[in-house]
Amino acid sequence: xxxxxPSRQGVEAASQRIGSExxxxxxLPVEIEGVKLWVKAECLQQGGSFKLRGAxxxxxxxxxxxxxxxxxxxxxxxxxxxxxxxxxxxxxxxxIVMPADAPAVKRQATLxxxxxxxxxxxxxESREEIGARLAAARGATLVPSFDDVDIIEGQGSTxxxxxxxxxxxxxxxxxxxxxxxxxxxxxxxxxxxxxxxVEPFGWDDMARSLEGGRIVPVAEDAPPTRCDxxxxxxxxxxxxxxxxxxxxxxxAVTEDETAAAMAFAARSLRLVAEPGGAxxxxxxxxxxxxxxxxxxxIVVSGGNVDPLVYAEILEGQATRARYS
Amino acid sequence: xxxxxPSRQGVEAASQRIGSExxxxxxLPVEIEGVKLWVKAECLQQGGSFKLRGAxxxxxxxxxxxxxxxxxxxxxxxxxxxxxxxxxxxxxxxxIVMPADAPAVKRQATLxxxxxxxxxxxxxESREEIGARLAAARGATLVPSFDDVDIIEGQGSTxxxxxxxxxxxxxxxxxxxxxxxxxxxxxxxxxxxxxxxVEPFGWDDMARSLEGGRIVPVAEDAPPTRCDxxxxxxxxxxxxxxxxxxxxxxxAVTEDETAAAMAFAARSLRLVAEPGGAxxxxxxxxxxxxxxxxxxxIVVSGGNVDPLVYAEILEGQATRARYS
Numbered sequence: 207x208x209x210x211x212p213s214r215q216g217v218e219a220a221s222q223r224i225g226s227e228x229x230x231x232x233x234l235p236v237e238i239e240g241v242k243l244w245v246k247a248e249c250l251q252q253g254g255s256f257k258l259r260g261a262x263x264x265x266x267x268x269x270x271x272x273x274x275x276x277x278x279x280x281x282x283x284x285x286x287x288x289x290x291x292x293x294x295x296x297x298x299x300x301x302i303v304m305p306a307d308a309p310a311v312k313r314q315a316t317l318x319x320x321x322x323x324x325x326x327x328x329x330x331e332s333r334e335e336i337g338a339r340l341a342a343a344r345g346a347t348l349v350p351s352f353d354d355v356d357i358i359e360g361q362g363s364t365x366x367x368x369x370x371x372x373x374x375x376x377x378x379x380x381x382x383x384x385x386x387x388x389x390x391x392x393x394x395x396x397x398x399x400x401x402x403x404v405e406p407f408g409w410d411d412m413a414r415s416l417e418g419g420r421i422v423p424v425a426e427d428a429p430p431t432r433c434d435x436x437x438x439x440x441x442x443x444x445x446x447x448x449x450x451x452x453x454x455x456x457x458a459v460t461e462d463e464t465a466a467a468m469a470f471a472a473r474s475l476r477l478v479a480e481p482g483g484a485x486x487x488x489x490x491x492x493x494x495x496x497x498x499x500x501x502x503x504i505v506v507s508g509g510n511v512d513p514l515v516y517a518e519i520l521e522g523q524a525t526r527a528r529y530s
Numbered sequence: 531x532x533x534x535x536p537s538r539q540g541v542e543a544a545s546q547r548i549g550s551e552x553x554x555x556x557x558l559p560v561e562i563e564g565v566k567l568w569v570k571a572e573c574l575q576q577g578g579s580f581k582l583r584g585a586x587x588x589x590x591x592x593x594x595x596x597x598x599x600x601x602x603x604x605x606x607x608x609x610x611x612x613x614x615x616x617x618x619x620x621x622x623x624x625x626i627v628m629p630a631d632a633p634a635v636k637r638q639a640t641l642x643x644x645x646x647x648x649x650x651x652x653x654x655e656s657r658e659e660i661g662a663r664l665a666a667a668r669g670a671t672l673v674p675s676f677d678d679v680d681i682i683e684g685q686g687s688t689x690x691x692x693x694x695x696x697x698x699x700x701x702x703x704x705x706x707x708x709x710x711x712x713x714x715x716x717x718x719x720x721x722x723x724x725x726x727x728v729e730p731f732g733w734d735d736m737a738r739s740l741e742g743g744r745i746v747p748v749a750e751d752a753p754p755t756r757c758d759x760x761x762x763x764x765x766x767x768x769x770x771x772x773x774x775x776x777x778x779x780x781x782a783v784t785e786d787e788t789a790a791a792m793a794f795a796a797r798s799l800r801l802v803a804e805p806g807g808a809x810x811x812x813x814x815x816x817x818x819x820x821x822x823x824x825x826x827x828i829v830v831s832g833g834n835v836d837p838l839v840y841a842e843i844l845e846g847q848a849t850r851a852r853y854s
Contacts, residue, residue, distance in 0.1 A: 232556045234574060249800040250558055250571070311797065469837065473635065476573040476833030478800040509800030513793065514852060517845035524837035 212355045212444060217362035217395045220263040224363060227262050227295065228252065231364075233371040233503070236475060238490055243502040244376070245475060246368055249483050249509030253315070255435070256364055256388055256507050257288030257351075263360025264349050265292045273298050276346040280304070280326075280333035282434050283312030284508050285351040290319035301346065303337045309434060309512045352385030353442035362391025368503050375399055378502040380486040380495045383412045383456065384436040386445030388507060393452045399503075401454040402496070404489040406431040406464065406482075412441050412449070413456025421446050432461060432515070435482030435508055457495060459488040467491055468516075469523035471506060478516065483508035536679045536768060541686035541719045544587040548687060551586050551619065552576065555688075557695040557827070560799060562814055567826040568700070569799060570692055573807050573833030577639070579759070580688055580712055580831050581612030581675075587684025588673050589616045597622050600670040604628070604650075604657035606758050607636025608832050609675040614643035625670065627661045633758060633836045676709030677766035686715025692827050699723055704810040704819045705829040707736045707780065708760040710769030712831060717776045723827075725778035726820070728813040730755040730788065730806075736765050736773070737780025745770050756785060756839070759806030759832055781819060783812040791815055792840075793847035795830060802840065807832035 229252055234245045248256040265277065276299035279289040286302040293300035300321040304313065305328040316323060326336050341348040350357060369375055375398040381389045383403035389412075393401045403412050408428040415421045424439045431437065459467075464481050467488035471479040479487065486504050489495040511519075553576055558569045572580040589601065600623035603613040610626040617624035624645040628637065629652040640647060648664065650657050665672040674681060693699055699722040705713045707727035713736075717725045727736050732752040739745045748763045755761065783791075788805050791812035795803040803811065810828050813819040835843075 229556070229558065232553070232574060234553065235576060247574070250556060252559060254800055472802045472840065473837055476578055476802040478796045478802060513797055513844060513848035516796065517841050517848050520837060521841035521845060524841050528838060 210355050212358040212390065212394055212448060214394045214397065216355065216359040217391055218366060220356070220359040221363035221366040223266055224259060224262045224360060228258055230367055233368060234475060238498065241498050242500055243498050243504065244372065245487070246364060246503055246505045247477055248364060248505055248507045249477055249479055253284070253287035253291045254508055254510040255284040255288065255483065256361055257284045258291055259363050260357035260360035260387060261285070261288035261292040261349060264354065264356040265296055265298060267356055268347060272347050276300065276344060277349050278303065278337050278341045278346045279349045279351065280337040281351050282437065283308050283316070284435050284510060286316045286321070287312065287319060287510070289349050290316050290321035294320045301340060303333050303340065305333070309510065311512050312510050315510065352387030352445055355444060358387045358391045358444060360391070361388040362395040364388065364505065365392035365395025369396060372501065372503070376501050376503040377499055378402065379505065380404060380489050380503070381505040382436060382482055382485045382507045384438040384482065386412055386441045386449060388505070389454070390445040390448040393448045393454060397452070401449065401452055402489065403449065403454060403456040404485040404495070405456060405458050406433040406436055406485060407458045407460045409433070409436055410456055410458035412446070413458060415441060415446055416450055416454055416456050419450065433464065433482035433485060435480065436485065457489050459485050459492065459494065463488040463492050465519050465523055468519055472520060477506055478509040478511070479506050480508050480511035534679050536682040536714065536718055536772060538718045538721065540679065540683040541715055542690060544680070544683040545687035545690040547590055548583060548586040548684060552582055554691055557692060558799060562822065565822050566824055567822050567828065568696065569811070570688060570827055570829045571801055572688060572829055572831045573801055573803055577608070577611035577615045578832055578834040579608040579612065579807065580685055581608045582615055583687050584681035584684035584711060585609070585612035585616040585673060588678065588680040589620055589622060591680050592671060596671050600624065600668060601673050602627065602661050602665045602670045603673045603675065604661040605675050606761065607632050607640070608759050608834060610640045610645070611636065611643060611834070613673050614640050614645035618644045625664060627657050627664065629657070633834065635836050636834050639834065676711035676769055679768060682711045682715045682768060684715070685712040686719040688712065688829065689716035689719025693720060696825065696827070700825050700827040701823055702726065702826040703829065704728060704813050704827070706760060706806055706809045706831045708762040708806065710736055710765045710773060712829070713778070714769040714772040717772045717778060721776070725773065725776055726813065727773065727778060727780040728809040728819070729780060729782050730757040730760055730809060731782045731784045733757070733760060734780055734782035737782060739765060739770055740774055740778055740780050743774065757788065757806035757809060759804065760809065781813050783809050783816065783818065787812040787816050789843050789847055792843055796844060801830055802833040802835070803830050804832045804835035
């Protein structure tokens with residue numbers, strides 16, 4: 207049996223399939239260091255991140271019998287909301303396995319979308335095992351957050367929209383990377399564009415994997431990061447493959463650079479970006495992603511951040527700006 | 531001579547005229563008290579508010595000779611940015627008369643767009659006189675912020691987009707009101723919709739004017755408000771006319787209700803709304819605007835707020851939510 211792999215054709219088909227179920231998020235102009243370029247504001251997606259795209263695509267491809275038995279997903283939050291919202295729209299029962307320390311805003315939103323939550327301890331338990339056990343017990347379908355062809359192809363619809371909205375292919379796309387579903391999907395959608403993946407400092411396993419030509423995990427002693435959406439310890443051959451074949455490269459940004467990008471997004475774009483959603487913008491603002499042009503696109507991928515954490519980050523940045 | 535008045539035809543023509551120069555801002559889904567309705571996210575407009583629409587329309591209608599002599603505008607900020615950005619795009623020199631205590635973020639953005647700023651004291655000087663004097667001395671064209679047919683028709687393009695994006699007319703539109711340019715323009719664009727204007731408490735002169743059937747000014751002892759964009763002391767017959775003819779009504783919201791709406795916009799819509807830009811959302815969240823349906827639209831009109839003020843408002847709201 208030949209294993210199915212994500213493809214450009216699959217991304218195009220997914221984009222058609224899910225088009226009426228998702229928000230076509232705007233491509234907004236932005237000026238950085240005198241260059242006018244573009245931001246794909248995927249934080250304005252329903253559920254506050256691009257995750258609704260892949261989840262919707264995956265669930266639409268389930269059979270009636272599969273739908274009847276429900277879905278299970280494990281997620282720190284954004285994928286959970288994507289699955290919960292897609293499931294609710296389609297009348298499918300959803301159970302989300304979520305770390306007990308996930309941001310309250312993500313937990314509440316998942317509950318509000320009508321899903322059940324099963325907690326696990328991020329330090330001592332395996333969410334994969336819990337998810338698999340629940341799925342087996344109920345006959346439910348496990349919906350992975352990135353290691354799945356339909357999920358990757360669904361996320362890639364972001365790239366199809368970028369091309370349509372820009373009136374042609376961008377020359378460069380800066381995109382955050384956790385497991386790599388969004389970046390791999392966009393790489394497939396936009397074969398003409400240079401792809402730069404962006405990760406938090408110390409969590410840049412995709413960058414190191416791309417550089418070395420083979421998948422390496424995050425180091426055991428990776429530093430703490432506020433980018434909860436990007437704390438993936440190992441990427442998948444399904445996401446690494448399209449990126450390495452396209453010659454994508456990865457860069458890492460610090461927590462301070464991410465906080466500054468969040469403040470920039472609020473002040474100059476009027477967008478709420480969560481830490482993980484702001485890393486690509488941080489790579490643009492710091493120059494780490496290299497030269498940018500009028501056909502470069504930065505993906506701001508999510509905006510689900512605890513309100514108090516968000517206020518404190520903005521206050522820190524505003525105070526610094528005022529007294530510097 | 532028959533005085534020209536703003537019209538639906540004028541709004542449609544303006545919408546066509548300026549379409550390629552402005553951002554088509556998204557219509558985003560939102561759920562309030564179990565009702566799914568829509569937000570027109572005009573804070574995502576270039577310059578951070580709807581003001582670019584009217585300014586672009588007005589400037590595009592100037593003759594080559596008028597353009598050569600430049601434009602003058604007086605504004606607390608958002609109109610200033612709209613005029614500055616439109617002027618820069620068209621190669622027109624712009625001078626902005628701005629209160630010395632305008633938010634720093636609005637001053638900086640106006641300067642960044644390449645305009646000159648002339649300060650005035652909000653308490654002791656008349657910006658109208660200063661603006662008229664500058665315009666006369668230079669032969670420049672004064673671009674009013676709302677008391678102008680072309681400006682009103684340009685702002686009305688917001689309503690044309692709403693109808694297109696919704697696939698038909700909304701049943702109700704909630705919209706902020708300072709001088710009334712945006713609300714009058716939308717009323718003209720959408721003759722089938724109920725229009726509810728929203729103002730800060732004590733600054734609800736449009737509401738009282740609509741109720742009494744004639745224009746009344748803001749009371750001398752109006753309370754302080756953070757809604758700097760809505761501190762207009764007297765509306766114009768050009769804006770009052772279309773609204774009163776349509777049977778529009780006005781409501782007022784408090785500073786606390788506006789702050790809560792700003793926090794809701796950040797948390798649930800991932801939008802940065804300034805105080806004046808959040809009043810219509812506040813009217814929806816408090817129920818003051820009456821029953822809402824799946825075809826109701828809330829205009830979030832601007833997102834230019836001092837970063838430290840914004841952080842403090844969000845922190846106050848988040849702290850309250852966490853400990854209540």
